[in-house]
Amino acid sequence: MQFDAHIPGGPLTEKWDRHRFELKLVNPANKRKFEIIMVGTGLAGGSASASLAELGYRVKTFCIQDSPRRAHSIAAQGGINAAKNYTNEGDSVWRLFYDTVKGGDFRAREANVYRLAQLSNNIIDHCVAQGIPFARDYGGLLANRSFGGAQVARTFYARGQTGQQLLLGAYSALMRQVAAGMVTLFPRREMLDLVIINGQARGIVVRNLINGEVESHAADAVVISTGGYGNIYYLSTNAESSNVGAIFRAYKKGAMFANPCFTQIHPTCIPHTGDHQSKLTLMSESLRNDGRVWVPHNPGDIREPQNIPEEDRDYYLEQKYPSFGNLVPRDVASRAAKTQCDAGRGVGLTRCAVYLDFADAIKRDGKDIIAKKYGNLFDMYELITDDSPYEKPMMIYPASHYTMGGLWVDYNLMSTIPGLFVLGEANFSDHGANRLGASALMQGLADGYFIIPYTIGGYFAGTELSPVSTEQAAFKDVTQSANESIAKLMSIKGKRTVDNFARELGQIMWNYCGMSRNDEGLKKAMKQVKDLRAEFWENVLVPGTDGDYNKSLEKAGRLADSLEFAELMIHDALDRTESCGGHFREESQTEEGEAMRNDESFSHVSVWEYEGSDTIPKFHKEPLVFENVELSQRSYK
């Protein structure tokens, strides 16, 4: 299969303007003739639903939660980047572009990232107009903070609830369009499959999570924005219902999957306490602006942290990376924590944690200032752990948080299936091998508010679309196969619960395809995953019925996808023998133990094509061409 990223010609700084001019337009009166299916209502899907409806398209919006306001974008804490340079520190679109390409370890497309940096400013303007209560200075202007390793303060925030506020802004805009009759809302629906007619994406099949009915819906285009697949690790910061299902099923229908092994392990999460644990809670990395990360020098030092004197503490990030210190990018901070714990210097009950200490910051600024900055995070930490970070250092450990990989899309955000667009975390496009802090919100909203409204018009204007209806055989066939898979899951009646399988899969992936990977481990994981998948289809126990609210059945369907998808991740991780960003291959490291890229062999996007559930997927390569930045080894020393 041929695939073309459709990057516009001309200089980097003019590509998006030029492309917008070259995209064909749909006459305003004709827009209402087009119907669009939106799956997912996070920042990307919510903002896209609203913006497309505002333009006059008829939109059907589906979400897995009971309301679009609950999509997991709501949990993003820290902030959203923009190149406003309000702080006069020398920030610019170019600098944000450069930082993002470099932060992604040179594994993202220049043109996409530049466009993202350009649009960052429009996002802030639009969100302010929507009434997002961003933090402000005394003079009433917008406040900024430095975030996640950036050397300029370019992050806009609304306390520790930036994702919530931005999502509620998009949700409100969406609700306005529902009231206007432009959007029809379908909550509590889970996408089970994609329907393709004449090679074009023309509909979806969903399960109604209340009554179990499998429904089909037709449209002129389908837009998926269902987020990432971090829950493959079982313990992650993702929400319960975040899952790979929609994008994986599109992949099985021919949409290619890019860089599945690029996952982000976030360094500052609350450590786990036991086998009952169902998720890990993230503590915003803004905490690293004032907190100091340390472990005891001596392995097995079990003294209470306040009783460990300075000389017995190792502030390992400050030692190793004097210029960035505690603010090194997420992948670097996570691996460093793992290295300490692997060396036996971990702290806490499980010995899988490091300290994040605010004592010096409180001494310097006073408790009030620190409380103002981080009060809600400290409260949240205390709620979960019963310890107060004002009195005692926090304990943190890395956890799966975000996935950079996703469905492959071109510059128009269209997948390899015509008419199937993919936005936000669900696509692979902008973050390369590592996402910088406060960049996910930016990408989701750029895709939804400012990119898809143009590019989908270009698709409609230049495409022949025949009328379709859900009565057609294509819909009937897909509905039937969806019903059969559900019936199969219900009929097994084995001895192990869905969660029990999910935990085991998560453990395998965390151990061998997590923060650190090697050839031997990955091969071992491949075998274990295959065995687990075989056992799942013989021994899973799904209680209840399929015609009812049934969480176990929902989870079983998602786990069935994850078990197949895990193999794809492992294939990709095996194939990419270099280290880059969040993908650390032990075979490829510098003498100091830092990730070592291999630009000669791996300066490309790995794109995988489905060939059957027991066949190795077909590999394609999209070469990455860097004309504007010089590839360098990342150094945060």
Next chain:
Amino acid sequence: MKKLSKTISITLKVWCQRGPDDKGHFETIGAQNISVHMSFIEMLDTVNEQLTLEGKEPIAFDNDCREGICGTCGAVIDGQAHGPQKATTLCQLHMRKFSDGDTIVVEPFRARAFKVIKDLVVDRSPFDKIIQAGGYISVNTGGAPDGNAIPIPQEVAEKAMDAAACIGCGACVAACPSASAMLFVSGKISQLALLPQGKPEAARRALNMVHTMDACGFGNCSNHRECENACPKELSIINIARLNRQFFKASFFSDLA
């Protein structure tokens, strides 16, 4: 350092209801070896694993982020929405707040406007309807002025943020003796009425949201302040006062009156 192994045994009296038309009843379920580090939701997970293995149907409950921000989870625990701990959602309530041997009564958020779907799962879509009636600023994508073109005093932005912190969980409705949604509605009305961007539509918003709230079957505020007490995000009833002001102003003095 806390011990890893501290566990308790409890008895749950859980509301079971097949569907909206079923009468429903309490089921008594014993739960042993519950780690005090579990959240209430994780305790329910554990109980559900046990029920599944016993060939029974698990307890249906909604939840998603499990970090207190999405507003999906919620139940009335021993008569209190989201349980005994202040400013805490059910998913953030930990079992260390309970003692060995406790009997815990678990019920759904009850209100005329919230139909029970199954067990602890209720239909809160009336909240979406209320937002559709005006919980937004009518601004289309594109064409917004520079973010700093509209200075907003810090205190005003902070108050707007206080009001905007609502997670739409519905605890306020469950806690209210008249099942009123005033705290929920007032959060959105306050946020937008405080900010200059929201002022042009303030009158229409107040009238339409309040009328929709009534039409959805929510009761009236009777100043019990139970909503404020149950709110996991500590929304103050000052917002309700602000809502009333907005509503009366719109009713008597606006062009829409």
